[in-house]
Structures are given as C-alpha cells and as structure tokens.
Amino acid sequence: MNDRLRQTLRLFDQYNGADPNLFSWDGQTCPQELFLAEKLHEWVVKLAPDASEPLILASKCQHIGRWEITRDSYPEGRIGYLSWRKALMRHHAGIAQRIIKDAGYPDSVAERVTAILMKQGIKQDADVQAMENALCLVFLQYQYEAFHPAHGEKIVEILRKSLLKMDSAGHRQALTLPYSPAGMAYLKQALAALEAGG
Numbered sequence: 001m002n003d004r005l006r007q008t009l010r011l012f013d014q015y016n017g018a019d020p021n022l023f024s025w026d027g028q029t030c031p032q033e034l035f036l037a038e039k040l041h042e043w044v045v046k047l048a049p050d051a052s053e054p055l056i057l058a059s060k061c062q063h064i065g066r067w068e069i070t071r072d073s074y075p076e077g078r079i080g081y082l083s084w085r086k087a088l089m090r091h092h093a094g095i096a097q098r099i100i101k102d103a104g105y106p107d108s109v110a111e112r113v114t115a116i117l118m119k120q121g122i123k124q125d126a127d128v129q130a131m132e133n134a135l136c137l138v139f140l141q142y143q144y145e146a147f148h149p150a151h152g153e154k155i156v157e158i159l160r161k162s163l164l165k166m167d168s169a170g171h172r173q174a175l176t177l178p179y180s181p182a183g184m185a186y187l188k189q190a191l192a193a194l195e196a197g198g
Contacts, residue, residue, distance in 0.1 A: 005053060008103040012037065012060040015095065019067045025142060033066050039142060043134035047169070048127075054112040055127040061096040062117055062131065063088075093117045122165065133170030136162050140187075141177050148186060159190035 019031035037060050044051055044059035051059075069091055074084040093114045100110045115121070121128050139147075139162065148155045163171060171191065179187060 001056075004103055004105070005056065008057060008100060008105070009041075009060050011099050011103065012057075012064055012096075015064055015099070016060075021067055023142075033063055036063065036138060036142070037061070039138045040134050043137050044130055047133055047173070048130040051130070052112075052127060054109055055116060055130060057096070057100060057109070058113045058116040058127075058131060059134065061092060061099070061113070062135065064092050065095045066092070089118055123167070129167055132165045133167065133173070136166050136170060137173055137177070140174055140179075145180060145183050148183060155186050156189045156193065159186060160193050163190055163194050 013034060016033040016037050017031050019033040021032040022029050023032035023035045025035065040062055041056070041059040044055060048055060066088060069084065069088055071081075071084055074080040074087070096113055096117060097110045100113060101107070115125075116127050116131055119128055119132065122132055123129060151158060163174070166174070174187065175191075
C-alpha cells in the first residue's frame with residue numbers, strides 16, 4: 001500500500017469517526033460508519049485480494065458521512081426512501097471526490113471511485129460486483145441478526161432483494177457466516193426463492 005493511499009484511507013476514517021451514532025460489537029463500541037467502513041474494507045480485500053486502488057479507496061468511503069442526511073428528512077414511503085438513497089449516494093460521492101482530489105489523485109481515479117460508489121455496472125463491472133457482495137456480507141455478518149426480528153414476514157423478501165444483487169461467490173460466502181437458527185432459515189428461504197425465480 002503506497003503512502004498516498006494509506007493517507008487517504010486515514011482521512012476517510014477521520015471523517016467517519018465523527019459519526020455520532022455508535023455501534024457495539026464484541027464488547028467494543030465505536031462510531032457506526034467507522035466500524036462498518038472497516039468491515040467493508042476487510043470484506044473487499046478478502047473477496048478481491050488483487051483489488052484495484054480505486055476499489056480499495058471506495059471500500060472505505062461507500063457510506064462516508066451517511067449520518068449527515070437522515071431518513072426522516074425525506075417523506076415516508078417507497079418514493080421518499082428511494083429519493084433519500086439517491087441523495088445519500090451523491091453525498092458520499094461528493095465527500096469522497098473532495099478528499100481524493102485533495103490527496104493528489106488524478107480526476108480519473110476520483111471518477112472511477114465515484115462509479116463504484118454509485119454502483120454503475122453492477123453484474124458487469126467486477127469492482128462494483130465485489131463492492132456489492134461486500135456490502136451485503138457486512139449487513140449479514142454484523143446487522144442482520146438484530147434486524148430480522150423486527151421485520152417478521154417481510155424479511156425473506158428483503159433478503160431476496162439483497163441476494164439478487166450478489167453473485168454466486170457472494171452467496172457462498174453468505175452461507176459460511178454464523179446465524180441463529182431463525183436467521184439461517186430465513187436466508188435459505190430467500191436463496192430458494194431466488195433460485196426459483198421468485
């Protein structure tokens with residue numbers, strides 16, 4: 001890892017370290033987006049050991065500054081949700097571009113990182129697919145067990161939509177993670193629905 005890359009990743013960590021929302025795991029608590037960005041980075045490197053520099057950069061800033069645009073700042077319902085998600089993607093990309101350019105990277109690198117953050121070319125672009133697999137795996141490993149009890153019958157469909165974004169390599173990794181019996185059952189139902197084309 002070169003010095004410029006190392007320094008840029010530190011700048012991303014500093015920014016995410018300002019997240020007022022806290023995340024606890026294994027008895028330790030830290031700013032939520034700092035924790036999730038580190039775990040996303042770990043998964044990206046595991047899934048793509050020869051990851052390009054733009055992909056490594058993107059792995060630490062996919063959700064940078066997420067807390068700065070809250071869900072309740074947009075209307076309830078699906079349209080409001082989708083508008084919020086689009087605004088967040090633009091927000092993450094804007095922050096990332098500023099930091100990357102300030103670090104001395106050429107515009108081409110900033111543009112490539114933005115394409116990954118905006119998920120342009122999913123299922124076609126290997127970097128974007130690695131990121132999507134990693135995002136889903138972070139959710140499954142660190143957030144899913146706390147998430148599914150509150151979503152009852154909807155959880156299988158939520159999982160199916162997430163799994164649809166992954167590829168077969170991502171699905172294989174998902175099945176290696178530790179789950180509660182209920183969590184594993186929901187995951188297997190979602191995979192079965194996906195394979196059935198449902």
